[in-house]
Amino acid sequence: MKYNGTHLFQKIYDYAIHRIESGEWKAHDKLPSVRSMAEKMKVHRLTVLKAYQLLKDQKKIYVKDRSGYFVRPEGLQTIDPSDNPIVSSFLYKNHLSEIHQIEVDYQFSKALINPNLLPNHFFAEFLKDVLLKEPEMIGTYSSLEGDLELREQLAAFFAEQSDIHVHSDELLICSGSQSMISLVAQTFLKRGDMVLLERPSYSMAIDVFLREGAQVETVDISPTGYDMEEIEEKMKQHRPKIFYLNPTFQNPTGYTVPSKQRKQLVELAEKYPCLILEDDTQYDMYFEQKPPAPVFAYDTEGYVIYLRSYSKYICPGLRIAVAACRYPLMKHLKIAKSLADNGVPLVNQKMFLPYFFSERMQLHIEKLRIALAVRKELMEAELAHSNWRWQSPDGGLNLWIQLPDRLPVDKLLSLALKNSISFVPGEICDPLKENRSWIRLSYSFVSESKIQSGVSKLLELAKEIET
Template sequence: MLFKQVYDHIMTRIERGDWNVHDKLPSIRLLALELGINRLTVFKAYQLLKQNGKAYVKEKSGYYVSPENSLPNLYERDVNESIESSAVHLNSKLSDIHRVTAAYQFSQALIDPNLLPNLFLSEYVKKVFDIYPKLMGTYSTPQGDEELRDVLCQYIIRHYRVHLNTSEELITTGAQQAIDLLSRIFIRPMDAILVERPTYSAAIDVFRGQGARLIPVDFSPEGYDLDMVELLMKQHRPRFFYMNPTFHNPTGYTLPITQRKQLVELAERYRCLLIEDDAFHDMYFDERPPQPLFTYDTEGWVVYLRSFSKYVAPGLRICAVFGRKSVIEPLITAKSLADNGTPLVTQKIFVHYFQSERMQQHLEKLRIALQIRRDIMEEELALAPIDWKWITPKGGLNIWLQLPDTVPARTLLNESFRQSISFVPGQICDPLDEMQSWIRLSYSFVNEEQIRAGVQQLAEIAQRIKER
């Protein structure tokens, strides 16, 4: 609820010293005006502060910071206790699920290592060290290896006929880092941002960690309700709209081409940055997906995140961020502070393999293999006695499955863990923390035999829950 986010925002500012013990907090009217929210929301947050002993009231004066928030002398406290209480609390619900060991890993939206060109890639590793014998003795620049940036920039220009140069590109250590860096640059506490509902759960955790106010935008097989998107942009003036419009994670849906240009026009009109996360663009089955929203952008309102290594060698962690200099320049600074540059060795290995003929051959075979695994998973789901529903994805790595009301996702997950099966519950993909009847099943990480056995066991567990 929004008033709880306001509560957390005030507590964060108290903890970092913006307001000290017995300091007067801003009036309800002033804080509501500052945050751009309703006064009643701030009132509820202040009431919760009072209830929890974090603030007290002076009649006809206002709310003040409670002395209960003062810290004892650090020298009188246990060192471990001091560190623990000083640490920022972070959440990563998806990581928590991935840490559970399972024989049937339906939670991992990764490519089965057996489908990757491991032996062929090892030849390129040797080749790279022959070409660059001193490779391990130097850093990349924070912006990324110039050779790699040039190759990927030319790739985008050739495929989408856009005006672009290497100064408008940054290499990050995976798309996850790009999302984190963008959130650090553009989000201030209680800033409104638009996110799809559902969306990539790790992004939700990143944005909440920065104190963002998440405004959900429903995403369906037909796309967005653009009238509602315009209303939300007009009403909340969001800092950005984070989206995954092509083979969407977790649903597998793809935003229709008719909406892409319209959405860019809305972004320009309301000065709302679009962050387009495109991790699965090349993982299509029947036909190529529409061009990225980035190709319709002429005014610099789209930042394009393109993951390239996920379907070649995920361990290389190569993502290219494309955008205008107004975005890329602060990103370079943030990147330099984060890690001073993605490892040069991984960039060089990737750039040489990316340019090879074998790369395209690999992609064609990989698409066939993934389509076969999707078909096997759908076949087993259809054979199960459970009335679950889904829409066949045209690409990507996941099936978004709706459970019957009699099978709660949380109960199914807990019992599946005990049977060494993992998946992603829809609730953690929902900015409203609802969607308890949905789960994400990834068909890309386990082989055909494991898919059949795992889905059959999952169906048996669901059936037992249903019959209780």
């Protein structure tokens, strides 16, 4: 991220406050000197001084003449973080969930599958049988890495379906891929480390990396993928610890990175040692053609952590996802997972296993692809009456749309919410928070009939603003 003066100051403030709040810096501990902090964080000394001054004004630290700054005993507990604009905007922010919490009739902000598109009744019947056959599973913990049978079957399935060749020991079952993004960030990053993100990117991943105190650099993603020279330049110059990417039907854009670039990415990760976190949550949601093999398929040296989630389109109630990586990385991930939750509930895994591999389930995925393609086409047909621009995706759940210059996103969003329509403003998907002209419209949650009426209403509101 190109920090301007304000951002730099917030970075220092954020760094210190996290340490105080987490207890890493205890009461009466001495803070790093202004000079050493400025050198460490590569900022001017005045910036550090300004941040320390604010901490002092807020009674989180105190000064001893000539000795420096120290943590005040009461620290943060006396202050409600939501009262402080810097704390509330930089600690534990989840921009997407704030929008999702707004109740509206037309939910174009939720990139979730409408529950009516999932075979819930069939699944309920199925669950009863599984439970009755193996009731002892309720009284048993799962192993840390996840049920062996499930991992073995997933390994075989990956080899057949996605050119991924893994041993069951290279798989770790997790509860939704979001938990794994967070765990990877916690495990492999230190505050101030550099992370490379696609621009735009999945909003809840951006928020995870910011929460960890990462510095952020970006590379644009376009309908043809990345500019590989730009990536190499950024890796060379900034030495990011992690490159987080979502290369298949990317959220929010729907763009897919081509095979050649996937292969080159692994080469770059090896050349400038950088961990690639490949988030492949939408892999199965293609409309016609299967997407290219994942980046992970090219990883022989252990630079990629691959995430595949089944929480969205199989059964959100079970939230099964899986992480794949080679041994040295897996060792660290397992330790981190043991400290975080010690494994996913066994019942969820045992129920997922036969259901996922059943014929009915595979049929369901086929039907779901068609249902999503129809919804996408309905939305595009309605949008064709506007001068909005987008690239039609080959899979996924969203349209990434550029609005005309004279239609400000914030005005449209506020008018839309008043009229019970929500969507995601592009700004929250932008790690640099500068994007002012794009929006994400999801077609997966709203019913077919509501897609037409909702988009038509939204276009009318846009006209109101433009005229």
